[in-house]
Amino acid sequence: MKKILGMLVIAMALSGASFxxxxxxxxxxxxxxxxxxxxxAAARAAVVAAxxxxxxxxxxxxxxxxxxxxxxxxxxxxxxxxxxxxxxTTRATELSGAYSNTTAKTVQAGVKVAWAxxxxxxxxxxxxxKTAKTGAWTAFRTATLACKAPAGVSDSANSSSEVxxx
Numbered sequence: 001m002k003k004i005l006g007m008l009v010i011a012m013a014l015s016g017a018s019f020x021x022x023x024x025x026x027x028x029x030x031x032x033x034x035x036x037x038x039x040x041a042a043a044r045a046a047v048v049a050a051x052x053x054x055x056x057x058x059x060x061x062x063x064x065x066x067x068x069x070x071x072x073x074x075x076x077x078x079x080x081x082x083x084x085x086x087x088x089t090t091r092a093t094e095l096s097g098a099y100s101n102t103t104a105k106t107v108q109a110g111v112k113v114a115w116a117x118x119x120x121x122x123x124x125x126x127x128x129x130k131t132a133k134t135g136a137w138t139a140f141r142t143a144t145l146a147c148k149a150p151a152g153v154s155d156s157a158n159s160s161s162e163v164x165x166x
Contacts, residue, residue: 061147062154069140076132077163083125091118133162
């Protein structure tokens with residue numbers, strides 16, 4: 001009888017059958033295959049949760065970079081607008097002074113200076129705007145690279161819609 005039971009155990013082991021079963025917390029028996037499938041499902045769920053957490057962190061990182069960029073651009077636009085307004089005010093004052101002269105030659109010289117100063121001021125304001133805008137976008141792109149965000153999270157593709165200046 002012992003030989004028959006021994007041979008039966010060996011035959012079942014070779015065929016892949018198993019006598020081992022596990023019990024769940026509610027007392028029901030589970031097979032190793034069910035336990036393995038549950039373990040794999042739990043591992044997959046953990047990976048999905050980890051990936052979701054990484055994406056959420058990347059989105060938060062990109063959001064901070066966007067906020068920093070927009071604050072810098074807002075300040076640059078305000079500075080540009082103020083500089084252009086100042087150029088117009090200065091031009092108006094200089095033109096008023098030019099037209100207070102009594103000869104055509106002095107009026108013409110004053111007008112020439114007023115418009116040259118205005119052009120120079122507006123070009124300077126525009127150059128400062130472009131430098132600030134480029135700096136803000138460059139800093140943003142550098143920051144978003146560090147975020148390692150998935151494709152489609154950043155709004156970099158819209159940078160061409162940015163105001164160019166005067």
